[in-house]
Amino acid sequence: MSTQEWSTGPYEYRTQEGRMTILGFWIFLGAEVVLFSTLFATYAVLFGRTADAPLPGDLFEPGITLAMTFLLLTSSFTCGLAIHNMRAGSLKGLITWLIITLALGLGFLGFEIYEFVHYAHEGATLQSSAFWSAFFVLAGTHGVHVTLGIGWAVLLLIQLVQRGLNPVTSRKVFVVSLYWHFLDVIWIFIFTSVYLIGMVV
Amino acid sequence: MEKNTKHLPVQHIIGFLLSIVLTLLAVWAALGSDLPVKWIIIAIMVLAVIQAGIQLFMFMHMTESASGGGHVPWNMMFHGFVLAAIVVAGSLFTMSFGFTHDHDGDHSGHGSHQEEQQMHD
Amino acid sequence: MKLDEFFVTGEPLIYGGMVSIVLVTSAAIFLLTYLKRWGWLWQEWLTTVDHKKIGIMYILSALAMLFRGGVDALMMRIQLTFPNMNFLGAQHYDEIFTTHGTVMIIFMAMPFLIGLMNIVVPLQIGARDFAFPFLNALSFWSFFFGAMLFNVSFVIGGSPDAGWTSYTPLAGAALSPGPGQNFYLLGLQLAGIGTLATGINLMVTILKMRAPGMKLFQMPIFTWSTLVTTFIIIFAFPILTVALALMTIDRIFGAQFFTLTGEGMPMMWANLFWMWGHPEVYIVILPAFGIFSEIIATFARKQLFGYKAMVWSMILIAGLSFLVWVHHFFTMGAGALVNSVFSVSTMLIAVPTGVKIFNWLATLYKSRIQITTAMLWALAFIPSFVMGGVTGVMLGMAAADYQFHNSYFLIAHFHYVLIAGTVFACFAGLVYWYPKMFGHKMNERIGKHSFWWFLIGFHVCFFPQHFVGLDGMPRRIFTIIPEWMPLNVISTVGAFGMGVGFVIFVYNIYYSWKNSPRETNGDAWDGRTLEWATPTPVPFYNFATVPKVSGLDAFLSMKKKGETTFDETKLEAIHMPSNTGRPFIMMGILFFASFALVFEWIGLAAVGLIGTLIMMGIRSFDYDEGYYVEVDEIKKIERTVRGL
Numbered sequence: 031m032s033t034q035e036w037s038t039g040p041y042e043y044r045t046q047e048g049r050m051t052i053l054g055f056w057i058f059l060g061a062e063v064v065l066f067s068t069l070f071a072t073y074a075v076l077f078g079r080t081a082d083a084p085l086p087g088d089l090f091e092p093g094i095t096l097a098m099t100f101l102l103l104t105s106s107f108t109c110g111l112a113i114h115n116m117r118a119g120s121l122k123g124l125i126t127w128l129i130i131t132l133a134l135g136l137g138f139l140g141f142e143i144y145e146f147v148h149y150a151h152e153g154a155t156l157q158s159s160a161f162w163s164a165f166f167v168l169a170g171t172h173g174v175h176v177t178l179g180i181g182w183a184v185l186l187l188i189q190l191v192q193r194g195l196n197p198v199t200s201r202k203v204f205v206v207s208l209y210w211h212f213l214d215v216i217w218i219f220i221f222t223s224v225y226l227i228g229m230v231v
Numbered sequence: 232m233e234k235n236t237k238h239l240p241v242q243h244i245i246g247f248l249l250s251i252v253l254t255l256l257a258v259w260a261a262l263g264s265d266l267p268v269k270w271i272i273i274a275i276m277v278l279a280v281i282q283a284g285i286q287l288f289m290f291m292h293m294t295e296s297a298s299g300g301g302h303v304p305w306n307m308m309f310h311g312f313v314l315a316a317i318v319v320a321g322s323l324f325t326m327s328f329g330f331t332h333d334h335d336g337d338h339s340g341h342g343s344h345q346e347e348q349q350m351h352d
Numbered sequence: 353m354k355l356d357e358f359f360v361t362g363e364p365l366i367y368g369g370m371v372s373i374v375l376v377t378s379a380a381i382f383l384l385t386y387l388k389r390w391g392w393l394w395q396e397w398l399t400t401v402d403h404k405k406i407g408i409m410y411i412l413s414a415l416a417m418l419f420r421g422g423v424d425a426l427m428m429r430i431q432l433t434f435p436n437m438n439f440l441g442a443q444h445y446d447e448i449f450t451t452h453g454t455v456m457i458i459f460m461a462m463p464f465l466i467g468l469m470n471i472v473v474p475l476q477i478g479a480r481d482f483a484f485p486f487l488n489a490l491s492f493w494s495f496f497f498g499a500m501l502f503n504v505s506f507v508i509g510g511s512p513d514a515g516w517t518s519y520t521p522l523a524g525a526a527l528s529p530g531p532g533q534n535f536y537l538l539g540l541q542l543a544g545i546g547t548l549a550t551g552i553n554l555m556v557t558i559l560k561m562r563a564p565g566m567k568l569f570q571m572p573i574f575t576w577s578t579l580v581t582t583f584i585i586i587f588a589f590p591i592l593t594v595a596l597a598l599m600t601i602d603r604i605f606g607a608q609f610f611t612l613t614g615e616g617m618p619m620m621w622a623n624l625f626w627m628w629g630h631p632e633v634y635i636v637i638l639p640a641f642g643i644f645s646e647i648i649a650t651f652a653r654k655q656l657f658g659y660k661a662m663v664w665s666m667i668l669i670a671g672l673s674f675l676v677w678v679h680h681f682f683t684m685g686a687g688a689l690v691n692s693v694f695s696v697s698t699m700l701i702a703v704p705t706g707v708k709i710f711n712w713l714a715t716l717y718k719s720r721i722q723i724t725t726a727m728l729w730a731l732a733f734i735p736s737f738v739m740g741g742v743t744g745v746m747l748g749m750a751a752a753d754y755q756f757h758n759s760y761f762l763i764a765h766f767h768y769v770l771i772a773g774t775v776f777a778c779f780a781g782l783v784y785w786y787p788k789m790f791g792h793k794m795n796e797r798i799g800k801h802s803f804w805w806f807l808i809g810f811h812v813c814f815f816p817q818h819f820v821g822l823d824g825m826p827r828r829i830f831t832i833i834p835e836w837m838p839l840n841v842i843s844t845v846g847a848f849g850m851g852v853g854f855v856i857f858v859y860n861i862y863y864s865w866k867n868s869p870r871e872t873n874g875d876a877w878d879g880r881t882l883e884w885a886t887p888t889p890v891p892f893y894n895f896a897t898v899p900k901v902s903g904l905d906a907f908l909s910m911k912k913k914g915e916t917t918f919d920e921t922k923l924e925a926i927h928m929p930s931n932t933g934r935p936f937i938m939m940g941i942l943f944f945a946s947f948a949l950v951f952e953w954i955g956l957a958a959v960g961l962i963g964t965l966i967m968m969g970i971r972s973f974d975y976d977e978g979y980y981v982e983v984d985e986i987k988k989i990e991r992t993v994r995g996l
Contacts, residue, residue: 039297046560049299050483054556056293056304057586061548063311064318065590068624071322072598072609075623079615081608092262099254107247110290114240156607160616163607167598181965185972198975211290215283221254222279226261230271303559307586314587317674322623325678325686 041200048201055205073164081159086228095225098141105134106214246289399933401485406492410467417460424452429847445830446513453516459499464778465639475883476572478563478898483556485929491546493939498543505535512536520610520618525603534950537600551585566901572881577642580666588631595624626677634673640777644730651727652719658711665704682753691750698748725799729780740768761821767814787876791889792868802856809849816842880905887993897922918990925980938967
């Protein structure tokens with residue numbers, strides 16, 4: 031292991047370990063891009079294969095979808111503000127914005143759960159057709175990622191309260207912020223290629 | 232380390248506003264415009280790619296030199312998206328050819344030409 | 353569930369397997385207790401984060417899997433020797449060809465190569481460990497428990513029987529009910545986590561932990577092949593993860609991805625499987641290329657010819673590997689355009705591969721070749737692999753493929769590339785780096801015996817299969833017609849020749865441990881790259897002082913200048929990671945969860961999953977920062993191992 035350290039720049043980049051972890055996480059995100067693209071490919075190939083279940087255009091609601099999108103977009107913005115505060119050395123600002131981010135994330139999840147339950151009532155479930163299987167697994171995988179992200183960030187909040195800002199906690203928070211922004215990137219594509227196209231076609 | 236507590240995070244605010252505008256533009260293109268479906272799909276996918284770029288460059292500091300990561304983050308994201316294009320477009324290309332839904336005017340079912348599944352390495 | 357549904361019953365061979373498992377396990381437990389080695393096992397191995405020990409555990413597991421897959425192969429060959437053999441029933445035969453393929457690719461070839469990478473790559477680049485040693489241990493245990501989960505299927509629940517490709521709808525819940533196929537899905541899923549993590553870990557290690565001065569284009573070629581391989585792993589394995597997950601959801605939760613009902617699309621599985629599966633082929637062949645390049649350069653006593661061309665051809669192969677997957681199912685009937693596109697891209701791969709072949713030949717040209725065992729494997733690889741490559745181009749022609757498809761011609765082709773490429777490389781690499789790992793060479797005389805048995809056995813086994821394939825013998829049939837008998841008899845004889853070669857190889861490990869002279873300095877073969885600069889046995893921190901690198905073949909120039917990796921004036925305290933049992937425990941819990949999910953005991957699986965998440969949470973709160981090895985201790989260790 032390397033112990034090289036730097037005395038300038040953001041905390042998270044000051045140790046070799048911090049730099050390697052963040053780099054490793056970027057590489058992991060590269061793998062995540064492919065993971066989601068496989069789900070997108072499956073969704074695209076199975077598009078229109080609804081069998082006897084309702085059509086997506088009949089169930090998708092622009093209002094809810096747009097609300098979810100704005101919640102997640104705003105949470106990505108507040109997450110960026112959290113990192114901005116962290117780099118400015120403000121632990122309080124970091125914690126505040128992080129909690130707001132998680133609240134918005136929870137709101138997103140609430141809508142998603144409501145949406146899934148609603149679709150199930152209308153007769154579109156995981157089992158009802160190839161299309162709906164692909165839909166639920168694609169959106170659901172994103173939802174599981176969001177859930178894990180919330181749980182992970184809560185653990186980090188506890189550590190921030192316990193230990194304050196140092197190279198290790200900064201690195202951890204920075205990594206979780208990358209993850210959170212990345213989930214928004216994925217959501218943009220779900221919003222566009224699943225919901226918007228589903229409502230158009 | 233920048234001690235710019237007073238400074239507004241200008242980049243983030245611009246990115247956020249742009250994201251909202253792009254989202255609304257996509258919604259308008261999809262639900263409010265009279266464009267042909269093909270053009271709607273192309274337009275909103277382009278908007279999505281731009282928005283993803285905003286997240287990556289303005290929020291995630293992908294090209295930040297302080298990271299010491301050099302080109303690696305950018306490189307992995309770029310290749311990830313190339314792979315994504317290959318996986319999605321390649322699957323559609325491979326799985327839609329020869330699988331027309333109403334071959335020979337037979338409307339009985341989709342994908343009725345999949346009986347001949349042979350195993351092959 | 354009744355006990356006789358839980359355990360597999362009614363097959364004498366499987367009862368034999370059960371008895372031998374019980375015997376071997378009790379013998380191991382008895383020996384560990386009798387010799388009071390439980391503490392040693394836990395402290396030295398199960399909790400280690402040392403890349404060299406993890407590598408050795410990978411290789412030992414891979415050898416065990418090679419034995420298991422090899423026994424499967426011999427049983428298949430016995431069954432196919434004569435028409436109407438009654439050695440295996442059709443069902444048992446199906447299970448065995450499925451496990452043979454899966455075990456050999458996923459649980460033998462990959463871990464063997466990853467094991468060699470574990471040991472060699474940090475040493476070649478002058479690093480003291482992986483970038484993330486904890487994660488490395490986690491990767492190993494995920495592979496290990498994945499392999500155990502898959503292997504336990506033959507005595508508990510029943511083996512999967514839909515082929516290693518597990519095409520739907522055959523592998524779906526409707527046509528393959530029961531736990532067998534679930535073992536395949538979850539065993540691979542569990543092992544796949546570790547493979548992806550290793551890919552990321554190695555990539556960061558190579559990018560960030562090279563010795564000062566070592567540029568990317570000055571890295572040893574095996575390290576380069578590893579870097580390219582990790583790139584493929586990172587981008588290909590997520591596809592497998594998703595494909596396996598989708599089929600698991602299909603089977604256990606009733607989704608309709610690959611089903612014949614609900615407008616599912618069974619061929620989408622084949623599409624996804626091969627999108628991963630073709631890059632996977634290169635994941636197991638590129639490191640092999642790297643190993644052969646190292647060995648050929650060392651024993652031809654020359655710098656590798658065309659180093660840059662070698663690197664670029666690997667990068668090109670990696671890129672192309674993602675663009676050819678449809679050639680595995682040309683006969684699906686996707687149409688002339690699709691097949692033509694993938695036919696052309698397939699044949700393109702022959703170009704960079706050809707470049708590599710010529711570079712090896714040019715390295716050998718006019719050199720003073722030392723015929724060691726490792727070099728023999730490398731020399732045998734070149735012509736044997738070219739034969740597999742040529743049949744590969746034949747199979748790549750879509751129109752001709754309709755004739756070759758699913759026949760023994762195909763079987764011959766991919767065994768020629770996988771055995772002559774990957775398996776030869778595993779043996780060669782193990783022989784070559786053996787002195788670095790264990791402090792003594794493998795016996796050369798016995799090694800050459802094992803080489804000749806294996807090489808001749810290999811050609812006798814697989815060469816006739818080209819012809820029996822062209823005569824119309826399809827793969828995955830459990831009995832043959834009389835016309836195919838003569839060639840099949842020859843083939844079976846060859847298979848047993850390979851078996852003898854393997855047994856001699858394993859005997860050689862024992863014999864050399866007893867009899868080989870111990871290494872006195874670390875440079876067993878007069879090597880060229882940094883791994884040989886370390887003393888043997890390699891201290892746990894690898895390099896007391898990390899050398900400054902200024903070109904290719906770093907150790908060669910160090911030797912000329914009289915430098916070593918122990919410069920007393922430059923010693924500093926070395927930071928090392930602490931051992932930990934958590935990777936073992938975490939993956940043990942995930943094994944439990946996967947096992948429960950195999951039998952569709954959802955509640956228990958959820959408990960296991962929550963346990964895994966709790967372990968991850970504990971890890972998050974772990975601020976253990978390792979420890980320092982002080983200068984005095986380094987001096988003491990270095991003086992002992994260097995005999996100063």
